[in-house]
Amino acid sequence: MGIGEVYSEMKKEIPKDVTLVCVSKTREINEIKEAYAAGARDFGENKVQELMDKYDNVGPGVRWHFIGHLQRNKVKYLVGKVHLIHSLDSIRLLKEIEKQYAAQDEIASLLIQVNIGNEDSKTGVAVDEVNALIKACEECQYIRIKGLMATIPIGDSQHCSKYFAEMKSIFDNLKKNKYKNVSMEFLSLGMSGDFEIALAEGANMIRLGARIFGKRDYK
Template identity: 40%
Template sequence: MVTKIANNLEKVKKNIDDILKKNGRSAKDIALICVSKFQDKDKILEAYETSHRDFGENRVQEFLEKQSFLPKDIRWHFIGTLQKNKVRKVIGKCFLIHSVDSFELAEKISNVSLEVKLKTQILIQVNTSSESSKNGLSRTCWEKHWEKLLDLKGVEIQGLMTIASNTADQKIVKENFKALKEFLKELNLKYYRENPMKQLSMGMSGDYEQAIEEGASYIRVGSNIFGLRCS
């Protein structure tokens, strides 16, 4: 029996495939992260049982509880605000931390990772919308920090992440995503010519089509799969 969540997930994946084909991209170019914030175990397992493995959480305590009792082959993506005093709790438990929104946080993740002899995979969060409600530094600010980021031995920077403007204007949303793509290209030309960063985490339930068109490699979708959440 196909469950509602499995059906929703299939529809989202079909839509993603259609957008990829329209833009001359391959399915292997992108990963869908099911955002499971506030969702109970049974709903997550419904998605898991379709062979989906990438799930995203944005609260440390909720993530730790789910990570402790759900299947061990889930690839957990931490996508929410991460306070420096909680870094130690998530190191070694995440496949990828998307939301590194300051140099100080990157430095803390690196230091804790080195203590436990790990290298943590991270994305740098860039505020491409200039909205004060969005986390992450501006492109200009990150440019000033980038050479210091290169000195951090406990992290491996896989790419960039952003959250687009909260607007119905698709042109503005696409401009936000395009800005992230252009920043990645600039950084690769300057610092990563031999081993370029490849990951762009951008796009959520309401704007993932525009994100895919601009080159997203990770999209973060929750309500289109699980339905509206109750906090």
């Protein structure tokens, strides 16, 4: 099956209210265009320069998602170009996003990245720091928090379920509260190897790379 057919089949499999972000990092423009031709509009990149290179080359109506660790000195390049930044992971980054978006009178849509497994190898805020970050977001003018994102520790299905369920619980608890600039719309969980479990635990946004485009060739 080609990329377009795989995408179409995947769209039939997942619930209608789930946003499928096709992770297009390292992929060629022609591969991305195959998914686009089949109806894909949400694409995820984890490097700012790569996103910039692809920005104008796929087609109209593309919603670019920035899903990687965002360095503060790169924020200015994303203003007005990304639909959603999935990786807000500190108050320092928040302040830089506010500053750069204010300079161009644009609004930034963001997900708070939670380091749910407390892993040293991953970015994201610790669970007990989420509220402090939300308070800082309430003081901003050019920031809109749209939900949460996490990349969970590797493990078996039971292990995955546990972390996804914890994220859903945090999401639901935040959803009960009223905050300025903050709404819990998207729970971005699950990748090619574990998205079914993520969906079962309540995710409404999944990020699929290899499942759509096939395995990467690292040669």
